[in-house]
Amino acid sequence: DAKTTQPPSMDCAEGRAANLPCNHSTISGNEYVYWYRQIHSQGPQYIIHGLKNNETNEMASLIITEDRKSSTLILPHATLRDTAVYYCIVRVEYGGFKTIFGAGTRLFVKA
Amino acid sequence: EAGVTQFPSHSVIEKGQTVTLRCDPISGHDNLYWYRRVMGKEIKFLLHFVKESKQDESGMPNNRFLAERTGGTYSTLKVQPAELEDSGVYFCASSFQGVDTEAFFGQGTRLTVV
Numbered sequence: 001d002a003k004t005t006q007p008p009s010m011d012c013a014e015g016r017a018a019n020l021p022c023n024h025s026t027i028s029g030n031e032y033v034y035w036y037r038q039i040h041s042q043g044p045q046y047i048i049h050g051l052k053n054n055e056t057n058e059m060a061s062l063i064i065t066e067d068r069k070s071s072t073l074i075l076p077h078a079t080l081r082d083t084a085v086y087y088c089i090v091r092v093e094y095g096g097f098k099t100i101f102g103a104g105t106r107l108f109v110k111a
Numbered sequence: 112e113a114g115v116t117q118f119p120s121h122s123v124i125e126k127g128q129t130v131t132l133r134c135d136p137i138s139g140h141d142n143l144y145w146y147r148r149v150m151g152k153e154i155k156f157l158l159h160f161v162k163e164s165k166q167d168e169s170g171m172p173n174n175r176f177l178a179e180r181t182g183g184t185y186s187t188l189k190v191q192p193a194e195l196e197d198s199g200v201y202f203c204a205s206s207f208q209g210v211d212t213e214a215f216f217g218q219g220t221r222l223t224v225v
Contacts, residue, residue, distance in 0.1 A: 032211065034213065036216075041200060041221070042218055042219070043115070043202050043204075043216035043217050043218045043219050044154070044202070044204075044216045045216070046213040046214070046215060046216075049211075049213060051211075087154075098144075098156050098159060098169075098170075099156065099214075100156070101146075101153050101155070102153060103153060
């Protein structure tokens with residue numbers, strides 16, 4: 001399974017964009033990049049996923065480099081409620097969801 | 112639309128007892144997954160069902176853990192006998208089939224073995 005590397009923590013001012021980086025240099029051609037977050041001890045919450053192209057939904061944008069070795073999750077206008085641990089995950093190819101959760105990035109949004 | 116539901120939300124049992132956790136996936140989701148997070152550690156995959164069949168159970172820690180999904184609907188995870196190191200939060204997730212589908216997680220069951 002492809003391994004991901006994320007910074008352990010980041011700060012962001014409320015109302016500003018939060019840019020969370022992720023390295024996945026061993027990703028295979030058909031593996032998707034998924035982002036989840038966990039607020040306190042709640043269940044992980046799906047944010048966004050992509051394969052090659054940049055993606056945007058109502059929660060965030062996902063920017064994937066052309067070589068697919070890294071990606072950035074962008075929360076365009078962070079709020080205090082976005083304070084959470086964010087996980088970048090590479091999904092294995094077989095069609096299941098045997099995700100490998102790393103330590104993630106703990107994002108602190110400050111007023 | 113109902114999400115993934117897990118019962119109970121909390122369970123406190125004594126070492127050596129048996130506990131059964133239940134997960135009700137989103138209707139229509141053939142894939143069902145179990146994960147666990149022990150204190151201070153990362154979330155770890157336990158196993159994956161496709162309908163009623165175990166697709167991958169490589170993450171199950173030992174034979175004290177038994178997961179079932181009779182009829183391909185809800186799933187149970189039984190721990191017998193429970194040990195202190197089994198304490199943690201157990202998450203269930205479900206998804207449609209396909210490589211381009213997200214998994215939705217339940218709120219978890221917090222298990223404490225004393």
